[in-house]
Structure formats: structure tokens, C-alpha cells
Amino acid sequence: MQSLKSVRGTRDIAPAEALKYRHVVDVAREVSLLYGFEEIATPIFEFSEVFKRTLGETSDIVSKEMYNFRDRGGEELTLRPEYTAGIARAFMSGGIPNALPLKLFASGPMFRYERPQKGRLRQFHQIDIEILGVSSFKADVELLALGAQILRELGITKQVRLEINSLGDVESRNRYRNELVSYFRDHSSFLSEDSLVRLERNPLRILDSKDESDKKIVANAPLMSQSLNDESTAFFDSVLGGLDDLKIDYHRNERLVRGLDYYNHTAFEFVTDALGAQGALIAGGRYDRLIETMGGPATAGIGWAGGVERLSMLANDPPVSERPIAVIPVSDKECAIATRVSHDLRQAGRVVEYAFRGNLSRRLKRANRLNARVAVVIGPDELKREMVMLRDLDSGSQTEATLDALIEKLTFYR
């Protein structure tokens, strides 16, 4: 055994944290249901080809971050690094309905071989939203409204802003890319080492470089908005107009780009400054060419993913759960009846903490620590009269109840 530590970039989720994660996912699910989304799940691993073809061979995810492995049957498989490609595959292979439009919610673990940092893990969790088959800007607006509402219901409003940009259609994007490459080639002697690599592989990435020298060059670089053709401009204006109508604040950011090849038109991120270098809480965009690229019918698509770990670091605490009832036998002689009382209460849907050991004092102490509302004390004196003691753990006052009336009486301590 190598060690008893968890693998780098993975972590154990303790109860308190598990509650927060679940809260984030629950809120996202509930709000997406309000918008008419349906929940699905897809496998945690896929054929490697699914990600290689869709994300682009030159993307960082494919070139150095995927967990690839070969199974006993010799298949080349990959632990999913993101949700969209797998969902697109499920759509084409008939695993999910293909009656368009489709509005889907999903959540689960993702895997990327990266250097861990705050808010960045090798196994992390995402919530994911996709709309397939709607080429109208209305899908963009609804998707963004959904993201904004989830953030609001999680209590993440002040620390977050929506940044949005348009990459345009294929024609616009290619035109802009050419302009950008020729501009940066002219100024390549001032570019950082990283950006010289980007110039060959993904020139749009230079736009959001943090290198000071790069920033000076970028400041005078041609703007994406000026390369958009009429259709692309009109589309983006419609999206922004839709956001205005719903009073959703946004910041138009010409430098916002997306790393993955399949994006076109709308690209956006809900970002925060509260988490250090990992600013993106929710990010996504439109991917109208993706499914066609994978060999399916031309199908418009748009989606986003949100990082559960990142969101839970900023989200409100989840609502407090129901306080338990402590069932406490005074001595071993009452254990059998205490077990039965606990069972009956649980059958009736109550949360019951049945202390396994310790004397009365210890058991009350434990009940108190677990925030129990009331203790059912079962002792020989009361049992002689077929009664049990109810102790209100907030006030300290005690009353007696018959075993028959116990469930009824305890409804006052809800």
C-alpha cells in the first residue's frame, strides 16, 4: 500500500461538507426544474474518442489533463473531464430522448489531471445544464437566467458578476482569428513565451493573458466585435436585449474566450474575485457545431457547467435539518423497549437518536450535543405505570406520557 492518504487532488468529504455540496446540487436541481429541465445522468467514463474529437486535440484538457486507461477488453477509455461531450454522445446513441428541444440537468464527478489549488481538484463535481435543438437566442437568455437564479438562491450575488462575449459564427470566428494572428505576428517580439505557443495553438487565448507585456499588446489588438458579421452581431444583440428585459446584470468582455474548440456565438462566465485564481463559478456557451462534428445531425446546443466545490465555498449554509428525538433507556433492562420505541418513531417518520451506551447522564449529554429537541427517558419507575418521561431539552421541563400516546405527544416537538 502506497500510503493511507487520498490520492493527490482528491479528497474525502466529511458530513458537514457533504451537506453543503448536497445543498448546492439540490438548489440547482430544483431551480432547473422550475425552468422545465429534466434530470439525466451519463457514464463517468466514455470512449476516449468522444472527448478527443470534441474538445480538440490541441486543448489542454485533451493534451495533458485526461485520465486515460485501457480496460481488460483493450478499449481506450477516459474518465470524463467535462459533461457536454458525453451528453451529446448519449443524445446521438439514443440513450436519452431525441425529441427536440431537450432541456437537461445533470450533476456528478469530473476528472482532470491538474495541479491542485484552492477550488481546483483532480476529482471535482459539476452541475451541468444543456439545451439541445434551440438555435434561437431565447435559449441563451433562459440558460443565463437560470444560472443567475441558482446563484441568487444560493446567496451568491454580491461576489459574482456575469461576463459575456460573442465568438460569432464560423465565418466570423475564422476571420477574427486570422486578423488576430497577423496582428500578434507583427508584435511577436513583445509576446511572452507562453503566448508564442498560444499563437500557434490557440491564438484567442492570448487575449486573456495575465502577462504584463502581453497585456500592452492586447490593449491595441483588434476587437472581436468588429469581426462579427451581421448575423452574428444581430444574434448577440438579441441575447443582450433579452438579459436587459429580465434585468440581469452583465459585463460585456471582449477578452473573454473559451478554451474548447466547439464553442461559437455566446460565451459567458459567472466569475468571482473571492476564490483567488479560480474565478469561474459557472461557465459555458453555445456549441451549434458540436453534434455535427461528432457525426450526428446538425443540432444547435448551448450549455454551462458550475463547480460544486467552488459554489459551496460561497453559498449560504443549508437549511437546518430536523432536530432529533433522543430515546434513552435508564438501564439495560429498558433497552428492548427503547429499541422498539425508536423503531416505531422512525416508522412514523421521526428522526431518532438512540444512544447505544453510557449511563443516563452520558446519554443526555450526547443528546444535547446532537441538538436533540426532546428526550424520551425510559426507566423502571415510569414503566411500572406504563409511562415514559419526556424531557424538553430546551427548557428542561419534564412531563410523562403513556407509550400509546407517545407518537401523538411528540408531534408538539417538531
Added chain:
RNA sequence: GCGGGUGUAGCUCAGUUGGUUAGAGCACCAGAUUGUGGAUCUGGGGGCCGUGGGUUCAAAUCCCAUCACUCGCCCCA
């Protein structure tokens, strides 16, 4: 993959110029209270001082390596 910081009890941290058996608070267990929690007092269990090597009469302390975490770069949720 690259650079900076930090690793001592379950948690938060002390630990002097290297010097006896490594400490505190919180938490946990137990007693004061053999049928009554929260408060208080008393006691107890807990440590390969991240790991491995080196220097030294002597290392938690100095040196090297390594691992993990952390902050940034890259990239992204």
C-alpha cells in the same frame, strides 16, 4: 509542467542560540453525580514533530531529497 510559502495530538497552534521524558486550548473518554444534558472542577487516552537520508556527543529545530497542502503561472468548474 514552472515559481513562492507551510507541514508538531482529531482541530487550532506554542516550542528560546540545536540540549533531559515535546506542550497548551478546543474536542474525545472517565470521575465528582450508581435516574437527568448545557456550566464548573479533577483525572485520562492520545504524537514515527509529513516521509527518507545527512551533519552533530545531541535534531521538532541545521542541510539535502521527497510527498502533501497552500498561493501564483499555465489552464479551467
